[in-house]
Amino acid sequence: MTRRPIGIIVNGVTGRMGYRQHLVRSLLAIRDQGGIPLADGTTIWPEPVLVGRSEIRLREIAERHGLTDWTTDLSAALARDDVQIYFDAQVTQQREKAIRQAIEAGKHIYTEKPLAEESAAALDLARAATTAGVRTGVVQDKLFLPGLRKLKRLIDGGFFGRILSVRGEFGYWVFEGDWQPAQRPSWNYRAEDGGGIVMDMFPHWQYVLEELFGQVRAVSCVTATHIPERVDEAGRRYPATADDAAYGIFELDGGIVAQLNSSWCVRVNRDELVEFQVDGTEGSAVAGLRNCRAQHRSVTPKPVWNPDLPVTENFRSQWLEVPDNEEFDNGFKVQWEQFLRHVVADEPFRWDFLAGARGVQLAELGLLSAREQRRVEVPELAR
Numbered sequence: 081m082t083r084r085p086i087g088i089i090v091n092g093v094t095g096r097m098g099y100r101q102h103l104v105r106s107l108l109a110i111r112d113q114g115g116i117p118l119a120d121g122t123t124i125w126p127e128p129v130l131v132g133r134s135e136i137r138l139r140e141i142a143e144r145h146g147l148t149d150w151t152t153d154l155s156a157a158l159a160r161d162d163v164q165i166y167f168d169a170q171v172t173q174q175r176e177k178a179i180r181q182a183i184e185a186g187k188h189i190y191t192e193k194p195l196a197e198e199s200a201a202a203l204d205l206a207r208a209a210t211t212a213g214v215r216t217g218v219v220q221d222k223l224f225l226p227g228l229r230k231l232k233r234l235i236d237g238g239f240f241g242r243i244l245s246v247r248g249e250f251g252y253w254v255f256e257g258d259w260q261p262a263q264r265p266s267w268n269y270r271a272e273d274g275g276g277i278v279m280d281m282f283p284h285w286q287y288v289l290e291e292l293f294g295q296v297r298a299v300s301c302v303t304a305t306h307i308p309e310r311v312d313e314a315g316r317r318y319p320a321t322a323d324d325a326a327y328g329i330f331e332l333d334g335g336i337v338a339q340l341n342s343s344w345c346v347r348v349n350r351d352e353l354v355e356f357q358v359d360g361t362e363g364s365a366v367a368g369l370r371n372c373r374a375q376h377r378s379v380t381p382k383p384v385w386n387p388d389l390p391v392t393e394n395f396r397s398q399w400l401e402v403p404d405n406e407e408f409d410n411g412f413k414v415q416w417e418q419f420l421r422h423v424v425a426d427e428p429f430r431w432d433f434l435a436g437a438r439g440v441q442l443a444e445l446g447l448l449s450a451r452e453q454r455r456v457e458v459p460e461l462a463r
């Protein structure tokens with residue numbers, strides 16, 4: 081089979097997301113499976129160009145995976161004719177500048193979320209990319225989670241009747257870094273470094289809500305910095321200036337109300353690290369990362385409130401597991417495959433920079449709502 085090599089700059093490849101999800105679980109996994117087959121009999125073959133700040137770490141990653149193409153010079157990588165795509169998994173604050181450079185170099189661009197720190201900047205990037213005629217994409221990995229795919233299947237099959245509400249719980253305890261090291265990078269807890277759970281999670285909630293339930297029309301949000309001091313990677317104490325929990329209410333088309341709690345200061349008493357309960361007139365479901373359980377109207381029990389009696393029913397056991405009925409691949413990889421097909425074979429791809437800008441907008445308006453202690457409407461973003 082003829083290979084169609086496609087040069088891809090992977091900037092930020094030494095980071096958590098850049099390395100594990102994008103290089104190893106996506107681009108190298110695509111090579112391991114023999115590339116991406118196209119209808120004309122050829123295959124798309126990713127050729128990663130590793131870009132970062134540390135020569136030692138880049139060389140170490142390259143050697144570990146039998147790769148040879150790496151550099152600390154982004155401009156030189158962008159100047160290469162055999163590079164068609166720029167991918168960004170750097171810390172959020174570095175993204176906008178690098179993407180502008182990539183647009184100027186005429187590269188197609190795929191990026192981690194959030195696209196930028198402000199919606200005006202995100203929209204500007206979307207417009208600049210359109211003007212330059214380059215294709216764009218933003219990671220929206222949660223859409224490809226098995227749990228949410230099964231939930232979407234229930235929605236598409238009309239299981240819920242009229243959907244009334246969504247309640248979501250996301251979070252886990254992120255260690256402060258003193259007596260046990262923190263399991264997330266410290267920049268996430270510093271506002272001045274682009275951190276904060278609203279900027280991190282609201283872009284995800286925006287596309288999850290829009291794709292599954294309807295457009296978000298208004299947001300009300302309370303944020304908190306529950307843990308005011310943490311300890312960084314070098315063991316130094318630092319003031320945690322960013323929000324580490326966000327309690328949001330989102331009003332959607334069709335009168336659907338979604339309440340989503342996002343927190344790095346919560347201990348898990350759930351089956352999965354994120355769960356969404358959806359209630360509709362005909363049935364309800366609870367979806368997590370992998371699983372989805374449903375309860376139809378016809379088998380809904382009739383509990384009666386009586387605190388004087390012990391609980392007589394095992395409510396959790398009254399739900400039915402929704403079967404997989406298909407194989408679910410890694411979500412990051414599935415979206416990479418779609419973006420590569422978009423670039424090489426002109427297939428449609430709808431999660432472009434404008435979609436990414438809507439995610440940034442919701443985060444921005446969530447923060448505004450929290451700051452001004454009021455409900456904020458979410459206007460349509462125009463290209």
Ligand SMILES: NC(=O)c1ccc[n+]([C@@H]2O[C@H](COP(=O)([O-])OP(=O)(O)OC[C@H]3O[C@@H](n4cnc5c(N)ncnc54)[C@H](O)[C@@H]3O)[C@@H](O)[C@H]2O)c1
Pocket residue numbers: 091092093094095096097098132133169170171172174192193194219221265280
């Ligand atoms: N899609 C998802 O589920 C998901 C999950 C986590 C993070 N993210 C996003 O991915 C991006 C990276 O997050 P991460 O958790 O991998 O972070 P990380 O700290 O592990 O990695 C950050 C990367 O950016 C590089 N970098 C470039 N300039 C830097 C600078 N001035 N300071 C610090 N690092 C710099 C680092 O070398 C490293 O390669 C963020 O934008 C984040 O929002 C997405």
